[in-house]
Amino acid sequence: MLYTLYEAGYYACTPLRYAALAARDFWSSPLNPAADTALGRRLYASSDLFANLTRRYGKPDWKVDSVQIDGHIVRVRATEVWSSPWCKLTHFARDMADMRRAGRRELEPAVLIAAPLSGHYATLLRGTVEGFLQDHEVYITEWSNARDVPVMEGSFDFHDYIDQIRLMLRQMGPRPHVVAVCQPGPAVLAAAALMAEDDEECRPASMTFMGSPIDARLSPTVTNKLAEEKPFAWFKSNMIYTVPGPYPGVGRRVYPGFVQLASFMSMNLEKHQDAHFRYLQQLMAGDGDSADKHLEFYDEYLAALDLTEEFYLQTVDVVFQRYLLPKGELEHDGRRVRPELITDIGLLTVEGENDDISGIGQTQAAHDLCSGLPAELKEDYVQRTVGHYGVFNGKRFREEIYPRVRAFIRRTDMAFDKRRAAA
Incomplete structure (x- = not known):
């Protein structure tokens, strides 16, 4: 109603x-x-x-038509390279002639930016994309607005998110890098663990988690406390509504974008x-x-999208109430997710000192879960003076965080090149 x-x-x-x-x-x-x-x-x-x-307020335009690389303007074209009813994989293709003029002639590492499915569109990561475009072939997940997906397409839940990430990594070819911004951290780590256990050729070469609730029990914020204080039934009764016509998804049960937006704005109404x-x-x-x-x-x-009932409620349950991943109890398709089996995927965690969404330690928890990784493939960084948004956007991201991520990706690639040469 x-x-x-x-x-x-x-x-x-x-x-x-x-x-x-x-x-x-x-x-x-x-x-x-x-x-x-x-x-x-x-x-x-x-x-x-x-x-x-x-x-x-509809989905904003990307407005990423060019990027400056080593003092040269390089044209960029956003191209859809894969899609499902729930997501499309967008490649920001840089003009090769412009790249050669900028002195870049070798193929650069491919990076999948896993955008959050938590209310805002992927364009919120415009600054993140522009940063990575300087040195990488950039791909990003653009999740669908649930109200635009017909009911006949079926449901979409937390486990479908994991499967979609795996499909997109396979689309990118052998050993791409993945960067999970905020909410998708647990799902991306689960996808990487499953691909590592299966020894998939397209498992990530490195994974970077930025302000992600890998273990939401640590340094709980206002958001975490709300999820803990309210029973699961409260979220189902008060946050889920039915899409009306004339939207294509009429009849679908969703967590509406306008409800989440109202929640966000009420936290800082003044x-x-x-x-x-x-x-x-x-x-x-x-x-x-x-x-x-x-x-x-x-x-x-103010541009917000709807989330499916299944995805929203499972995320609340799995990530913010029962903490299944850090407790070692998360199962996917009947298999227990085992991050400890990851042995050759670099791990970088990035947190903001003043993050009021994912508190200090929640992202770092990935290091304890990935106990099978050698120390040289792990790195943790806490950016001083920034909040949640500053972890992946803004001046601090451009000047201090991104250079560290770039260096980590390069170091990871070099380590794997040495291993392949030794083998």
Whole structure:
């Protein structure tokens, strides 16, 4: 019922939104002699803010058309190379002629960035992609919005996520590298453990976990405590709703993106209110640059997708309530997941000192689980002064975190080259 009421509210606001858009265009028109008056700027700013607060935020564009490599501009084209109803694998192909002009003539390591399936689109990792494009062939998981997947396609749960990761790694060829950002850490580690046990040719050469809840029992945050305090039945009763028409997934039970977004914003409500008030003041003052930065951030932040009931509830149960992976009790297709059997996959963990989503130690727990790995294939790094988002985006990521990940990937490849030569 809530989903239907939400949609009804959106459509009920449509006439007011169109009126606000018309007012915004009228009071910003250069043909309007009163546009540059204090009253005109106030009316323009108010109508623009109302239109933005009531509009639909769809999947943002990647806007990754080029990357600078060694002082040269290299063109980039996002290409879908594999897909299922639940995900598509996107390759950011760099122009080879531009790469040669930049002095890059050898094939560079392939990296799969496992984007979180936790509400926001993969485009939230735009900065992460741009960083890795400097030195790697970059692939990323783009998960589907559950409301757009017809019920006839079946269900999608935590174990399907593991299977999809394995399929995409196989698509990339022998020994790619994988980087799990936040939520997918446990599923990616499980996929790597299963592939290692099966001695698959396409098992990862290295795995990097960034702010991931490998063991959510450690340094619990507000998010972790909520999952612990509420019984499992509470999440099923209060967080799951049915997709209404006219979406293709009508009838599917989901954890709606707008519900998760409301949860996120309620944690820092005053901060978001202040940001929108500043935006209003910036428009009235004619500060277009600052207003554009506000819009750029919220175009990404307010774009949220739905998760299937099965995936959301299993993640709460497996990762945040029963802690099956760190306790050695996670089973997949009737097999126990055994990270201790990983012997030749490099492991790098990255955490943020001020992370309020995945506390210090939750990601580091992967080292204890991967007890079969030699010390030279393990590395841990804690970035000072950054929170959760800063672990995979922003200045600290570009200047301090990414260079360490790049060096680790290179060192891992060199170690495997020596092993192959010795064999």
